[in-house]
Amino acid sequence: MMHIANAIILISGLTIAAYLVLLWFFALFFNKKNVKDFKNSGQRHKFAIIVPAHNEESTITKTLNSLANLDYASDNYQVFVIADNCNDRTSQISLEHNVVCFERFDKDNRGKGYALAFAFENIGVENFDGFVIVDADCELESQALKIFDLYFEEGYKILQANDISDNPDDSSMSYAVTVGNVIENELYYMPKDTLGLSVQLRGTGMVFHKEILQRYPWSANSMVEDMEYTMELMNNGETIRYVKETNVSSSFPIEQKQLEVQRTRWAGNLAFGKIDAFKIMIRGLVTRNLSLLDFGWSFFVLSRPLVLAHALFVFLFSFVFGLYSQATYSIVLACIVLSVQVIYIGTGILKLGITKSRLKLLLSSPYIVMRLMMIALKSLLGKIDSNWVRTPRD
Numbered sequence: 523m524m525h526i527a528n529a530i531i532l533i534s535g536l537t538i539a540a541y542l543v544l545l546w547f548f549a550l551f552f553n554k555k556n557v558k559d560f561k562n563s564g565q566r567h568k569f570a571i572i573v574p575a576h577n578e579e580s581t582i583t584k585t586l587n588s589l590a591n592l593d594y595a596s597d598n599y600q601v602f603v604i605a606d607n608c609n610d611r612t613s614q615i616s617l618e619h620n621v622v623c624f625e626r627f628d629k630d631n632r633g634k635g636y637a638l639a640f641a642f643e644n645i646g647v648e649n650f651d652g653f654v655i656v657d658a659d660c661e662l663e664s665q666a667l668k669i670f671d672l673y674f675e676e677g678y679k680i681l682q683a684n685d686i687s688d689n690p691d692d693s694s695m696s697y698a699v700t701v702g703n704v705i706e707n708e709l710y711y712m713p714k715d716t717l718g719l720s721v722q723l724r725g726t727g728m729v730f731h732k733e734i735l736q737r738y739p740w741s742a743n744s745m746v747e748d749m750e751y752t753m754e755l756m757n758n759g760e761t762i763r764y765v766k767e768t769n770v771s772s773s774f775p776i777e778q779k780q781l782e783v784q785r786t787r788w789a790g791n792l793a794f795g796k797i798d799a800f801k802i803m804i805r806g807l808v809t810r811n812l813s814l815l816d817f818g819w820s821f822f823v824l825s826r827p828l829v830l831a832h833a834l835f836v837f838l839f840s841f842v843f844g845l846y847s848q849a850t851y852s853i854v855l856a857c858i859v860l861s862v863q864v865i866y867i868g869t870g871i872l873k874l875g876i877t878k879s880r881l882k883l884l885l886s887s888p889y890i891v892m893r894l895m896m897i898a899l900k901s902l903l904g905k906i907d908s909n910w911v912r913t914p915r916d
Contacts, residue, residue, distance in 0.1 A: 524847070531835075531839050532855050535832065535833060536858070538822070538829060541819070544713075545709055545713040546865070546869065547713075548716050548717060549708055565671055566671060568598045569598065570600055571599060571654045572656070573589075573604065574634050574658065575604065575606065577610045583615060584659075586615075587619075588660075589621075589662060591664055592664055593664040594671075600621075600622065603658075605625045605626065606634075608625070613625050633747070635747030635750070638742075639740045648732065653732070654729050655725075655726060657772065659773065666768040670765070673729075679731040683728075684727070684769045685724050686770070690774075690874060694887050697887060698887040698894075704870045705866060705867070709866060709870065712764060719816045723748040723752045725748040727770035728748065737758075738755065756802070756814055757805075799821040800818065802818030825898045830863055831898070833862070838856075840852045
């Protein structure tokens with residue numbers, strides 16, 4: 523019986539390891555730009571930039587400043603702030619920056635999903651060619667709209683910009699989360715896009731052509747509205763392109779309370795998708811849709827902390843089993859599973875860059891990783907609160 527259990531555990535670990543190795547290989551050796559130089563943009567498309575905000579008076583100024591300085595024809599984009607159930611100066615600050623600000627008050631239907639539905643209804647999907655969603659604590663690179671314009675010119679309708687950290691060195695927490703984000707961007711989303719597979723929407727830096735919103739009106743109002751809308755798009759055969767040429771940046775958590783709130787909300791993706799993952803994979807097999815099959819599979823590898831926790835479990839179980847039963851193959855395979863994770867994390871650390879200060883932060887990162895593992899495990903077991911909670915700001 524133990525032999526069968528060990529075989530099943532090893533197969534699960536080796537399957538995930540093989541998938542990660544494939545992505546790692548394409549990330550390192552087949553990385554190339556998707557579009558021409560942004561300077562060739564004709565700036566033909568008219569964009570609405572939507573900033574959903576709930577009590578963001580401390581961060582929204584930097585966001586609006588970055589949007590005011592975009593390198594794009596000023597008459598071809600307009601910024602809209604959705605002040606959602608705010609009781610601070612978010613709306614006043616927005617108006618001081620000469621942007622359109624809609625105030626929304628509905629305590630029973632709170633959250634980003636409801637704010638976006640309100641925005642699309644009041645702005646009018648037919649009035650713009652594209653819609654860019656930027657969180658109220660983010661900055662968009664100056665050439666971003668030119669890049670999005672080029673993607674639209676080439677026929678792509680759904681885009682996800684590169685979501686990065688602007689504070690990796692603030693604390694061991696922000697450093698550990700940034701390393702994970704680098705892995706997600708450069709060793710997960712980027713190679714998937716290179717392989718022609720769809721990526722997931724990430725909440726901020728999302729871009730939709732008006733045809734998409736007309737075809738699939740926004741109704742994603744859960745705590746994980748980005749994953750909910752991703753699932754609707756994927757189930758209807760749409761592809762989401764990863765835009766590696768431009769960034770949307772924000773400050774990552776630097777203290778435990780911020781980490782707990784933000785990652786608990788993000789971990790809701792696991793709770794949302796774990797029931798439907800197998801159904802999506804079967805549908806992908808039946809319809810011979812590789813992108814849909816991969817999307818279903820992605821729920822099993824979406825959480826970096828959970829994948830690492832699984833690899834550690836596989837290693838410990840199979841290594842001990844190999845020692846006890848004198849099964850050398852089990853020890854070797856267990857070491858391979860763990861080695862893939864070490865290589866993956868090591869690559870992320872190298873890509874972010876190594877300095878003396880970051881080496882110190884790295885030494886204190888294991889505790890952060892353990893906290894992230896616990897949050898992911900709670901989500902997997904369905905013990906995550908589904909109510910929307912704002913991430914605390916400094």
